[in-house]
Amino acid sequence: MNIKIEATLREKGKKSDLNNYRRKGFIPAVIYGEGKVGINILLNKIDFMKNYKKSIGEVAFFDFDLSGKKISTFIKEKQVHPVSRDFVHIDFMELHKGTTITLEVPLHYKGIAEGTKEGGALEILHHTLEISCLPKDIPDEIEIDVTNLKIGDSIHFREIELSEGVTSSMTEATTLVAVRAPKKEEVVEEVEAIEGATTEGEATEGEAETSEPDAAE
Structure with missing residues (x-):
C-alpha cells in the first residue's frame, strides 16, 4: 500500500521546540536515506493518523513530495507517549531500488x-x-x-x-x-458442601450438650 503524505520542512530544533510543535498539533519526524543527512519534517497529526490507520495490518509505504522531490519511505521507528499513546516522533527510511531494507x-x-x-x-x-x-x-x-x-x-x-x-x-x-489445552476448572460438588454443613452442625450440638451441666450448677 502506498500512501501520499503531506509534510512541511523544519529546522532541526531543541527539545522545547519539538514540544511546541506537538502542542500545535504536529508530529516531528525525520526522513533518513542511505549515506544522507536526515531531512527534518513536520506532519499534521490529524491528517497523518487518518492515513496511518488505513495501513494497520498491511505493509505500507509513505510517499512525500518535498520541494518537488518525490521520496518513497517506510516507517523505521516511532516513539509513542507512555500515557496517551500518541505518536511523538517518527523516523522514516527512504527506499532505494537496489538496497536491502529491514x-x-x-x-x-x-x-x-x-x-x-x-x-x-x-x-x-x-x-x-x-x-x-x-x-x-x-x-x-x-x-x-x-x-x-x-x-x-x-x-x-x-x-x-x-x-x-x-x-x-x-x-x-x-x-x-x-x-x-482448555483450563481445568475446580468444581465443588453440592454433596461436599452439604456434608461440610452437617459436620459443623454436629459440632455445635456437642458443644451445647457439654455446656448444660455448667448451667445447672
Whole structure:
C-alpha cells in the first residue's frame, strides 16, 4: 500500500521546540536515506493518523513530495507517549531500488485450528515478522495455515517458507502460534458442601450438650 503524505520542512530544533510543535498539533519526524543527512519534517497529526490507520495490518509505504522531490519511505521507528499513546516522533527510511531494507510484515493466520473444535484455544504469539530484502521482494503478508493444529501442537519459525530473496533473523525455534489445552476448572460438588454443613452442625450440638451441666450448677 502506498500512501501520499503531506509534510512541511523544519529546522532541526531543541527539545522545547519539538514540544511546541506537538502542542500545535504536529508530529516531528525525520526522513533518513542511505549515506544522507536526515531531512527534518513536520506532519499534521490529524491528517497523518487518518492515513496511518488505513495501513494497520498491511505493509505500507509513505510517499512525500518535498520541494518537488518525490521520496518513497517506510516507517523505521516511532516513539509513542507512555500515557496517551500518541505518536511523538517518527523516523522514516527512504527506499532505494537496489538496497536491502529491514522491516516488519504482517503474519496472516489462515483456517480454523482442529484443536479449537475440541475446546482448545488458539494462541498467537507473533503478529508480525521482521524481514530483510530488496524493495521489489517485499511480501504484502506471510500466510500461515493453522487448520491441522491439534491441542498441544504449535508452529515454529523454522516451519515457515519465506519467498526467494527474503530473510529473517528470528530464531528457528521461536513459536509463532500454538493451540493450548482448555483450563481445568475446580468444581465443588453440592454433596461436599452439604456434608461440610452437617459436620459443623454436629459440632455445635456437642458443644451445647457439654455446656448444660455448667448451667445447672
